[in-house]
Amino acid sequence: MTNGYEFLLFILAIITTWAMYLQLYGKPNPFYSFAQATYMGASFGLDLVVTFLFLYTSGFIPITKGDVFMALGFVLGFATLLRLTKRYAWVSRIPLAIALGTGLGLGIRTQIFAGFLSQIMSLITPFAVPSDAMTSFYNISIVLSTLFMLSFFLYTVQREGPIGISSQIGEYALYIGLGAYFAQVFMGRAGLLVGYMQNITTPAWKTPYSLGIGVLMLAIVIAMDRYGILEKLSD
Amino acid sequence: MKNEGSNIYKFLSEFKVTYIYLLIFILTLAPILFPIGIPITTTQDTKDYYAELKTLGPDDIVLVSWNIGFDALMELKAGAYVSMRAIIASGAKMVHVFGHPEGPGMFPLIFGDPNKGTVGELSKTMEDHDYTEGDDYIVLGYIMLNEASVVSIARDFHNYVIVDWKGAPISGTFLDEIEDPADLAMIIDFSAGFFSEAIVRHMAMDFDTPMIISSIGVSIAQNKLFVDAGYVSAILGSTRGGAEIEFLAGQPGIGLQAMDSFTIIHYFYILVLILGNLAYFGYERHRDMRRTALR
Numbered sequence: 156m157t158n159g160y161e162f163l164l165f166i167l168a169i170i171t172t173w174a175m176y177l178q179l180y181g182k183p184n185p186f187y188s189f190a191q192a193t194y195m196g197a198s199f200g201l202d203l204v205v206t207f208l209f210l211y212t213s214g215f216i217p218i219t220k221g222d223v224f225m226a227l228g229f230v231l232g233f234a235t236l237l238r239l240t241k242r243y244a245w246v247s248r249i250p251l252a253i254a255l256g257t258g259l260g261l262g263i264r265t266q267i268f269a270g271f272l273s274q275i276m277s278l279i280t281p282f283a284v285p286s287d288a289m290t291s292f293y294n295i296s297i298v299l300s301t302l303f304m305l306s307f308f309l310y311t312v313q314r315e316g317p318i319g320i321s322s323q324i325g326e327y328a329l330y331i332g333l334g335a336y337f338a339q340v341f342m343g344r345a346g347l348l349v350g351y352m353q354n355i356t357t358p359a360w361k362t363p364y365s366l367g368i369g370v371l372m373l374a375i376v377i378a379m380d381r382y383g384i385l386e387k388l389s390d
Numbered sequence: 391m392k393n394e395g396s397n398i399y400k401f402l403s404e405f406k407v408t409y410i411y412l413l414i415f416i417l418t419l420a421p422i423l424f425p426i427g428i429p430i431t432t433t434q435d436t437k438d439y440y441a442e443l444k445t446l447g448p449d450d451i452v453l454v455s456w457n458i459g460f461d462a463l464m465e466l467k468a469g470a471y472v473s474m475r476a477i478i479a480s481g482a483k484m485v486h487v488f489g490h491p492e493g494p495g496m497f498p499l500i501f502g503d504p505n506k507g508t509v510g511e512l513s514k515t516m517e518d519h520d521y522t523e524g525d526d527y528i529v530l531g532y533i534m535l536n537e538a539s540v541v542s543i544a545r546d547f548h549n550y551v552i553v554d555w556k557g558a559p560i561s562g563t564f565l566d567e568i569e570d571p572a573d574l575a576m577i578i579d580f581s582a583g584f585f586s587e588a589i590v591r592h593m594a595m596d597f598d599t600p601m602i603i604s605s606i607g608v609s610i611a612q613n614k615l616f617v618d619a620g621y622v623s624a625i626l627g628s629t630r631g632g633a634e635i636e637f638l639a640g641q642p643g644i645g646l647q648a649m650d651s652f653t654i655i656h657y658f659y660i661l662v663l664i665l666g667n668l669a670y671f672g673y674e675r676h677r678d679m680r681r682t683a684l685r
Contacts, residue, residue: 179411198491205491205532212553213533220552254538261537265591273619336611339628343465343607345655346629349648350464352418357644362423 166364169355173369177376183389184376191390300328399672402665410662417658421650428653430646435617436634438624442576442602443473448481450575451568455534455589459492462582462606463499467511468632468645469604470500470580474512476639478519482575483564484527487543489534489585494555497529505556528563531555540588544571544596571597581605581613594621604631 174190217225231250238247278301280294306318307325314322355365379385446452454474458466477484488494502510504523521527530551534540542550547568553559567573571593579586581603594601594616600623605613607628616622626635629652632645 176415179408181406181408201495202491205494206535208494208555209532209535212531212555212557213550216557217549217552222549257538258536261541261592265595269587269591269595269616269619269621273621274615277618277620339607339610341607341659342628342630342652342656345652346465346607346648347461348414348418349422349629349651349655350467350644352415352422352651353644353648354464356419356422366419
């Protein structure tokens with residue numbers, strides 16, 4: 156088992172979990188409204204504390220150790236807040252411009268290789284791999300699918316003749332790709348659900364509380380719906 | 391007979407989606423409470439991932455980036471536990487960084503916190519191998535806020551990071567051996583998307599550091615591109631990957647347990663997909679056509 160404080164936390168977690176899932180009931184309900192507001196408040200508070208700690212450890216402490224350059228970051232950060240004033244709002248554009256320029260510079264330098272050149276290079280593979288028919292098939296299908304799909308995105312020519320056929324095949328390849336992507340998304344979401352269900356039923360002593368609270372909350376929502384007070388009490 | 395057939399389609403078409411959600415919950419929970427043990431196979435991706443982990447030794451330092459919050463941990467925890475156990479058993483040292491504000495709250499669930507008496511999933515493994523914070527692993531905390539901070543870690547590590555997440559100086563620790571990512575034996579990224587790509591580009595690509603990714607299902611396609619490009623050695627995909635690596639490592643746990651629910655939900659989804667299409671072609675489509683004719 157566990158101590159009283161942890162048990163209380165567990166019960167609170169279970170209530171908010173089921174409250175969130177009760178959105179699936181299909182109508183607004185007070186449990187969901189409560190859980191939503193709690194989540195928003197808690198995540199904002201967490202963000203605030205964690206970001207403040209980051210500023211302290213990565214900004215303030217280096218300054219106290221003599222890295223005065225770090226103070227520039229605080230000055231720029233403060234300048235961003237000047238957006239709230241009418242008179243000095245223009246100053247806030249300076250840190251924004253620096254952040255934008257830095258981000259762009261850092262991103263473009265590496266994106267050219269990782270997102271473009273290397274991706275093209277990865278397509279340059281041998282079509283026929285001796286004694287490995289599957290790899291040969293994969294290599295050929297990847298290269299052909301890429302070419303067909305690229306022809307689907309040609310907007311400056313009429314899709315007729317060979318280009319038309321190629322773009323049509325490209326369109327089907329795109330649908331197959333979207334199907335695979337959708338399946339991966341479904342797998343991921345199912346993984347989240349299964350993982351959380353394991354969390355609320357492991358160790359075994361949690362199971363009766365988890366299921367009991369879930370059934371009770373669902374029953375309350377159904378009863379409230381029956382008596383017409385469900386939506387009145389919701390946000 | 392025709393009317394009876396159309397009634398079935400109508401029933402399917404008007405079946406309340408709430409009941410489908412309820413069925414999903416029941417089908418998820420039932421195999422967790424009463425495991426079946428449906429067999430699974432292991433993919434080459436997982437074998438590659440595990441083989442990379444097995445290359446680590448006691449002299450190595452590994453950067454572990456947690457680009458996930460509590461939600462994605464639910465999906466990746468099976469793979470995370472096995473990966474961390476493999477590193478602890480190898481004797482390699484770890485440096486942990488977070489790319490999500492929930493990282494500092496999530497980490498003690500895995501590693502525990504001896505100072506606060508918190509027991510984590512890996513506390514026993516660490517105890518068995520005498521693996522301690524400070525000597526064997528260091529937590530730098532939530533320091534990956536954006537791409538610029540990833541670059542700062544890569545290019546200006548000792549000026550950017552002076553203390554760990556508890557405020558203890560990192561000088562005098564094993565991190566003195568790290569100047570840039572080239573000094574790392576490996577980067578392991580638990581990825582829900584956030585700054586994984588920045589780590590690939592600014593660390594694995596720029597410094598040729600071996601990197602493996604444990605990815606949530608939604609990001610597998612995106613991360614797979616980096617495997618094809620040669621920047622990432624292997625990917626462990628979602629809960630399924632977690633189950634496979636548990637099988638490979640001979641550590642059956644929550645990943646393999648989840649596969650029963652996983653498989654059943656997938657079959658259920660295929661069934662719903664077929665029935666939904668039958669309902670559409672047998673009832674909804676005709677109803678729309680009748681409406682159009684009336685207009």
